[in-house]
Amino acid sequence: MPDPSGYEACGYETRHDAGDALHMHRHGQAYAALVLEGHYIETSVDGPIECAPGTLLLHPRYHAHGNRFGRHGARVVNLLLPDDIASTALRALQVPQLAEAAAVFRHGAHDLRALIDASQAAPIATLQDWQSAFLDELQHGDAPIQRIARHAGVSSEHASRTFLRSHGMSPQVLRRELRCRQALSLLAGSESLVDIAARSGFADQSHLTRTVRAATGLPPSRLRRQINCVQDRDVAAMR
Incomplete structure (x- = not known):
């Protein structure tokens, strides 16, 4: 019987070929993604995240992100998150046991909270020093992009290329x-x-x-x- 809240307790699997790319997109519902095979990089305002087998991503509603898949592609299982688990910000975790985590996604979503609690924070990519200051000015100030770049000691063209690569967005879109x-x-x-x-x-x-x-x-x-x-x-x- 369908859940009246619209929550689906079973995960659905997606497969991506080598070299595929998903351009920046967003989902209206919060969801979790568990990497089963392969490798990809997810880019967003949160920076680049290396996604390998065992990586668990918790996406909030409307989180904008893009994906670049590696030479072996990737296989991912996804699960819509109920409201009491949905995060307000992106979380990147590493599950303790991939096989057990995959079983939770496929058959036992009621154990999802316990899986999240048992997982560790995934490593965060290190940004260049000037990027952190640049992002802070973007969020909290109104200075033109050219001026922010000049304060950071880079050209606006270099800033645009760098953020497109690391975050999947130009400074203005960021x-x-x-x-x-x-x-x-x-x-x-x-x-x-x-x-x-x-x-x-x-x-x-x-x-x-x-x-x-x-x-x-x-x-x-x-x-x-x-x-x-x-x-x-x-x-x-x-x-």
Whole structure:
């Protein structure tokens, strides 16, 4: 019988050929991806992540990412995450036993939380020193890209090439994605949309609405109602 919440308890497998690439995309639901075979690099605002057998990625809703597959391709099993497990930020983990983890994805999703708790944080790619400062200015400032690059000691062309390779996005797109992600996290609170727009670096509420709608297909007001419905349901379930 289908779960009335829309949650699917069984994973679904995807296969990718050698040298394949998935351009930047996003999913409307939070989901987990477990690498069974092969290798790929996932790029996003969180930086590059080396995905090898045993890597477990927990994607939040609307997380934008791209994938570059290695010379052996990859086989991945994916599982939609229920609301009580869904993360608000990308998490990269390494499972202790690949065979047992794969069985959880295929047959025992009720054990997913225990699997996550038993997993360790996956290694994080090291960025060049100037990239970290560049990203901080992108997220928290309004300076033009050329000026940020100059402060970092690189040309804007070099910055663009480097971030396209490491994060899959140009600096301008990274700025928009960073601001959009911050706004999405603030929608769970009670601040007005005007205040969320200001705190997230948008020019005004209209700018916020256009960006969020382009990323999610929904305006911030509707997304907020969805979040509130989920929170209310979770609170009711705890009583």
